[in-house]
Amino acid sequence: MFTPQGPTFRELAVQALSSVEHGYDLLAPKFDHTPFRTPDPVLHSVARALERIGPFDSGLDLCCGTGAGIDVLGTVCRERITGVDISAGMLAVAREQTRPGGPPVAWVRGDARALPFGPAFDLVVSFGAFGHFLPGELPGLFAQVHSVLRPGGRFAFPVVAPARPGSPGYWALLAFDTAMRVRNAVWRPPFVMYYRAFRLSDVRRELIRAGFIVDLRTLPEFGRREDGSPRCRLVVATRQGLGTAAGVLSESDFW
Structure with missing residues (x-):
């Protein structure tokens, strides 16, 4: 799962016993050599899907980390791009890796739960963050995203189908989340990272409550499961403006 350039077990242990912010400061120099970075096939698939919706003027990568999503914004945004993250270490790596050409990129240190922007963006994306x-933080998080989008602006992020109960992936994620809950019960500061807490049905409900119209788009590159449902979808939530209707889904079946 890790390349030779990735973090050692000891480095991961130190990170896991830190706060989220400090942990990612420590991990930042080697983050792109871990499986925690969003894979390129997902980024490319999302970019292709957004190209069919755009173009957009300004874009924001929410919880941008080392900047993997910035290239996605660069393909669909014409004027400017911003990456925001709570970790100064991750932002430092992102700045070093900024590619020349395309719209200008600004890197901003900030908490996604208290974004330091007004309604300045036409597109917000987020990958793997x-x-x-925690589930109780979703209303505030989505309200923040809503507040930085212009009317008609889009909030887009990929969602992978959950592992089937009883499958190896299911047990692996359950074990990880259980270990994190035990760690947070006995150790401070907490390190919040739960893979099974982000449920699409809850996400849909909270996005609509925040004032979004919700659309699900299949990412066809990843195929379908045995029951015919997509393995990966793109959630596209549109900030309501004049002439928009209530929140809806383009696909009736969701996980």
């Missing part, structure tokens, strides 16, 4: 938010 939602495990750091």
Whole structure:
């Protein structure tokens, strides 16, 4: 799962016993050599899907980490791009890796639960960050995203189908989440990272409550499961403006 350039077991242990912010500061130099970085096939698939919706003027990568999602924004945004993250270490790596060309990129240190922006963006994306938010934090998180989007702006992020109960992936994620809950019960500061807490049905409900119209789009590159449902979807939530209707789904079946 890790390349030779990735973190050692000791480094991961030190990170796991830190706060989320400090833990990612420590992990930042080697983060892109871990399986925690969003895979390129997912990024490319999302970019293709957004190209069919856009183009957009300004874009924000929420919880941008080392900047993997910035290239996605660069393909669909024409004017400017911003990456925001709570970890100064991750932002430092992102700045070093900024590619020349395309719209100008700004890197901002900030908490996704208290974004330091007004309604300045047409598109907000996020990749692999939602495990750091407890279910009770979703209303506030989505309200923040809503507040930084212009009317008609989009909030887009991929969601992978949950592992089937009893499958190896199911047991692996259950074991990880259980270990994190035990760790947080006996150790401070807490390190919030739960893979099984971000449920699509809850996400849909809270997005609609925050004032979004919710649309699900299949990412066809990842195929379908045995029951015919997509393995990976793109959630596209649109901030309601003049002439928009109540929140709806384009696909009736969801996990």
